[in-house]
Amino acid sequence: MWQREKYVTLLFLTAYIFPTVFCGLMYDDFAGGFIWASCIRLFLIQQATFCVNSLAHWVGDQPFASKLSPRNCWFVALITWGEGYHNFHHEFPVDYRNGIRWFQWDPTKWFIWLCEKVNLAWDLKRFPENEILKGQFQQIERQLELQRQEISWGTPVDQLPAWSFGEYTENVKNGRCLLVVDGVVHNVEEFVGDHPGGEKYLLEHIGKDATKLFHGGGIHAHSNAAENLLSTMRIARIVDSDYRRS
Template sequence: MGPTTNMAEANVASVPDGTKDYAPLRSAKQDRHDLRKPHITDLPITRSNWYKHVNWLNTYFIIIVPLMGMVGAYFTPLQLKTAIFAFLYYFNSGLGITAGYHRLWSHTSYKATLPLKIWLAAMGSAAVEGSARWWSRGHRAHHRYTDTEKDPYSVRKGLLYSHIGWMVMKQNPKRVGRTDISDLNDDPVVVWQHKNYLKCVIIMALVVPTLVCGLGWGDWRGGFVYGGILRIFVVQQATFCVNSLAHWLGEQPFDDRNSPRDHVVTALVTLGEGYHNFHHEFPSDYRNAIQWWQYDPTKWTIWLWKQIGLAYDLKEFRQNEIEKGRVQQLQKKLDQKRAQLDWGTPLDQLPVVSWDDYVAEAKNGRALVAVTGVIHDVTDFIKDHPGGKALISSAIGKDATAIFNGGVYLHSNAAHNLLSTMRVGVLRGGCEVEIWKRAQMEKKDVTYVNDSAGQRIIRAGDQVTRIVQPIASADAA
């Protein structure tokens, strides 16, 4: 790294971007790492230090506790009422993440009344995925630095890392991108939940389901195991799929520069968060799925909340902007496909040949045919000509424009495309192609367009060898 690089970094650092380093609101003792000292992630993982790279607290809650729950489930019969409650509580705690942490607080895609905020914060706590402030800060960094080193759960580091590795392995706080969370710091519900997060988790994730099942129908242990531990595990794994599966499986109808993708399977797993390519392009839209038939229960729930007065100011991107993104991506794919095809030597790269030289070459054994001023070598094609050898042979060394464009046969678009791959020269003498080349050089009356790679777009019926047929009209009286 040279002085130029250091100077560039200094210039970038001097430009204010409205963000600040993440500052915990709870006791400073929880932030034990001194940023001035090397972080454990700066060292390679070895047999002697591997355990130092593991975030044991997260590992305990994400892996060890669910394993304990599975063992407990072996000795705990699942009652129907408990199963129904566990599913309903799973759905609501999932909404706490998708509708609350994600669409409300991370992207402010709609506004919620105080009762709804409190409910979403409570349900988010029941999912045990961190506070709304911590979760939203990381997610904003993910959007701002998608697929880069500053992305907290970049899929470029591996599918398993983006799914769970980033949680169970320690992260260097200096490498996580900065984001603006001043609005979250001004939200009393977010701040209260953040400061009292551990209490919220214990009550909402474990105590509430145990009490409901225990007081409701006497299934205390089932409420703790199924409504508590195993439900938490399912909610967490479903949410983690947004970080992993949604960046790996599916299509990219709006932009393919980054990894987010759309797929119905991911949507089914994540309560509608599976249309991730759309979401990354239009993050402030309260919807993930924009078609009525696409699965997005989070969108439907937010819309329902609006109808009953709990939510308002639902944001939607204009359909015109959405369609522009879709069309641009389609065009990009077309351009990529077009670049793989042989469209023949561009006209401006062909040599200009006199008529006499053209005729002489044709008499010397080369099967040359001129159509609208472009010379084509059809030597290898004569035997494959669908119209027979005699017809194509009769045009060698001649101007076959009329023959090719309806005089003998009005050739198809495919025939014009195939003929373009046989170009070898342009006739001198004011022919149409030479005039076209001159107009191109002078930028006069240029009607063609180029694709994103700078290549001329040849649409159906646009080959230079095609002569537009005159419109039939009535005879003079």
């Protein structure tokens, strides 16, 4: 290609000679043209360009993949004229776009799209939308799983020690503050004083099966937050074959 063969000549003409001569002839400032319009302008453009290999791997989020370091960041996209949506570019390199949504700043994408409309570009590659959405969904799942690992969910029911209902009542007789909900024994000793319905109301059901009462029982159905809190108090599961939840 002609521009590749003449690259060095074109480089000096466009980067140094033309800006210097233009400022000299138009403003009688050859020195300013060389320093500001050539050297400093070129320096700033190079810094912005190479933000793609620095900031675009450090600032922002990773909505499509996290195996490598590239990230998406609207601010970096402003500096690099669209190259800031680097996470998408690395995950779907065949796609001509960086910012795939209409509102994402990517002038190169818009220019190529316009070229396609006037037959100056053709056969533009667009990764299937379903696979893009699939990648986003999988990344959200990974991020949620990492968050899940930081949350206490209580001991899984199938990992709890097995008690008979008799063992449960015996522990209550020995002074433990326990109650059963959904076939699971919960230690509510540290929660009694914080029960929104009052300490007395909760103590009345110690040693009993409070399943029906917890889930409404015609009085008050507990919220999802209450169920989550209760799950952190599990200590055992009832395995009596003749046990029936009340």
